[in-house]
Amino acid sequence: MQIITTHKNTDFDGLASVIAGTLLYPDAVGVIPKMVNPNVAQFLSTHKTAFNIILPHEVEHSLVDKLVIVDTDKWQRLDRMEKLKNRWDIEIHLWDHHPHEGDIDATWSCQDNVGATVTLFVRELKRRKISLSPLISTVMLIGLYEDTGHLTYPLTKAEDAYAAAFLLENGADLNVANFFLNPPYEETQKEILFEMMKVTDKRKINDHTIAVNIINLEGKVTMLAGIVNMYRKIINADAVFVIFVSEAEERSTVIARSGIDRIDVGSMMNLLGGGGHSGAGSATVKFSAFSPEVLKQRIIDTIEKDQKEVAKVSDIMSFPVTTVPPETTMREVHLIMAEQKIRGVLVVEDDSLLGIVVLWDFKKIKQEKHWDSSVKAFMARDLTTIAPDAAPAKAAQIMIKENIGHLPVVHNGKVIGIVTRSDILTYYYDLLPE
Structure with missing residues (x-):
């Protein structure tokens, strides 16, 4: 057979x-x-x-x-x-x-x-x-x-x-x-969804939005996975973990959903005796193993531990950084950028970051004499910087929000690197330069 x-x-x-x-x-x-x-x-x-x-x-x-x-x-x-x-x-x-x-x-x-x-x-x-x-x-x-x-x-x-x-x-x-x-929701499912939204515990972990909830159930409720899917979309979280508690059966059922590959909920549920894949997972845990509160903390601890192991800005930034003093002429800066095949140069004096000049700034030059003007006359002064331990996602968000292509990396007041659009693309899509 x-x-x-x-x-x-x-x-x-x-x-x-x-x-x-x-x-x-x-x-x-x-x-x-x-x-x-x-x-x-x-x-x-x-x-x-x-x-x-x-x-x-x-x-x-x-x-x-x-x-x-x-x-x-x-x-x-x-x-x-x-x-x-x-x-x-x-x-x-x-x-x-x-x-x-x-x-x-x-x-x-x-x-x-x-x-x-x-x-x-x-x-x-x-x-x-x-x-x-x-x-x-x-x-x-x-x-x-x-x-x-x-x-x-x-x-x-x-x-x-x-x-x-x-x-x-x-x-x-x-x-x-x-x-x-997409089956229709009944009144019971709607009530659970509303309760989840009322007691939402949202927190930021390494620039990702995580929600972990404990919901007590009375009797058998169907379509919980669909409710959790809907819940994640409504609260706009990167990942959600809902612990459904059954006092009568003395056990908790965890249903997890993730919209990002950085948080593999299947792996996490596997550690609890369940299973799934990176986007969806579940596990049933008896009270004798973990109470609902301990289970919630264990999930949070696991996420924090896993997130500490992901890449940081310091892993993807370009260094050493090409810098020039503020007295450098625009002609000299243009020559440096052409020789090094780079699209931006930082202006630094006594380890202090003063500004940045990018290729676009050369379009400001309207007269021949301006080529011999100092870089400080053309540089952008209002700079946004990022810390080396920040997540690459944070750098990408800043670049999109502020429409910039260069993000200086500063540690203890000193420039130690720079993140460019190319660095971000290389990290996320493996578009390595030729």
């Missing part, structure tokens, strides 16, 4: 990957965990009979000789598969887009750093030239869009966009996809 299964609290990427797996493994049956996300449950209520899938309690474990696992690489996230964990005679295939190393020792695996596991299946389906029905294409497109935030999450790759195009070419229905990706 061959079976294909995925993680508990199954999302559309997990469901779609199981369904796609039945095309690549035609002798296998899909096994969908009992616990699935609300929109997945809604979909299965009307579409389950269209696919070759069963529930975990229907599996005869003694007959299983091949296990295909999709969208996770951890045994603890599977539903009722413990009996297969230590079976040496089972062939295990693993398909997963999450970058974290789990404890599943697969016979064969396809793990790649893309936005969704669906993308990996599209890659193989295209290679084998297997045709897709409009229904399967639609389910796969929903999974792809959900896991990549409609192709906007930082982990999204070009291949994800090509996969989406392939699924649309095979008849994926965007109207159906939109319905299951």
